[in-house]
Amino acid sequence: MCPLTRLARVSAIKVSVIGADGRMGSEVCRAVEAAADTELVGRFDHGDDLGDLAGADVVVEFSVPDASAANVAHCVERGVHVVVGTTGWSEDKLATLRDQVGARPGVGVLIAPNFAIGAILMMSFAQQAARFYESVEVVELHHPDKVDAPSGTAARTASLIGAARREAGLGDVPDATTHDPDGARGARVDGIPVHALRLRGLVAHQEVLFGGTGELLTIRHDSFDRVSFMPGVLEGVRKVADHPGVTVGLEHYLGLA
Numbered sequence: 001m002c003p004l005t006r007l008a009r010v011s012a013i014k015v016s017v018i019g020a021d022g023r024m025g026s027e028v029c030r031a032v033e034a035a036a037d038t039e040l041v042g043r044f045d046h047g048d049d050l051g052d053l054a055g056a057d058v059v060v061e062f063s064v065p066d067a068s069a070a071n072v073a074h075c076v077e078r079g080v081h082v083v084v085g086t087t088g089w090s091e092d093k094l095a096t097l098r099d100q101v102g103a104r105p106g107v108g109v110l111i112a113p114n115f116a117i118g119a120i121l122m123m124s125f126a127q128q129a130a131r132f133y134e135s136v137e138v139v140e141l142h143h144p145d146k147v148d149a150p151s152g153t154a155a156r157t158a159s160l161i162g163a164a165r166r167e168a169g170l171g172d173v174p175d176a177t178t179h180d181p182d183g184a185r186g187a188r189v190d191g192i193p194v195h196a197l198r199l200r201g202l203v204a205h206q207e208v209l210f211g212g213t214g215e216l217l218t219i220r221h222d223s224f225d226r227v228s229f230m231p232g233v234l235e236g237v238r239k240v241a242d243h244p245g246v247t248v249g250l251e252h253y254l255g256l257a
Ligand SMILES: NC(=O)C1=CN([C@@H]2O[C@H](COP(=O)(O)OP(=O)(O)OC[C@H]3O[C@@H](n4cnc5c(N)ncnc54)[C@H](O)[C@@H]3O)[C@@H](O)[C@H]2O)C=CC1
Pocket: 018, 019, 020, 021, 022, 023, 024, 025, 044, 045, 046, 047, 062, 063, 064, 065, 067, 071, 084, 085, 086, 087, 088, 112, 113, 114, 115, 116, 148, 152, 229
């Protein structure tokens, strides 16, 4: 860390939250207010003028997939670091963001499909296991108010598994299905079947099932409460300034990638 950055960190990190009235945004506001080294300076939601972002050093963005890219671009243009939890970051959107951030050297953007430490480990374990199993499917389970499917976590998990399988020279997952008019076999992400369940009472859950001859390995993670995401969000807020450019996945801040 450069001496100037260390000096700046003596005072609390000024944080604004976009999507502050939402389930995650409101939890983030509470966590930022409760932490000794962060100060909540701004709360923004749909229809608000983001302006100078209330003078924030770091913005935390949890809105909706259709709005996130424009919100993040607004922050980057003003030289403000951003920690993004919103889903829906396609390769195209990421490429545009990388260009925007490239024009603002020193600005850091963290895009994390999931901030829960157990979910990050689940993805890492799944990536490790992928080359050993002929079959794999991802099942994500969420609250029924979630607007996107499959979840960002499931899509990322499937992409990591797909890449690991290709690297290991594995072919397609075995599946004799020829007749599935209603899509009962789920979606495919990078060739990996992904199934999305929506049930009242749930928060955020995922199973990754690996099948081999005579055995099944199941890796499961459950977030029972949105507080599970907060240590990861705060870690992102503390470290984003030290990671200029665009980073996808909190694992890169945790020494796991
Ligand atoms: N990365 C992670 O660990 C997690 C990510 N998420 C993701 O975060 C996002 C938000 O999830 P929830 O908080 O459950 O949704 P939510 O629907 O409760 O909150 C979204 C908020 O964004 C606001 N909003 C809508 N359009 C906006 C705009 N143009 N500018 C600013 N604010 C706007 C809404 O009014 C609402 O208050 C989703 O994409 C979800 O998948 C959710 C949980 C954990």
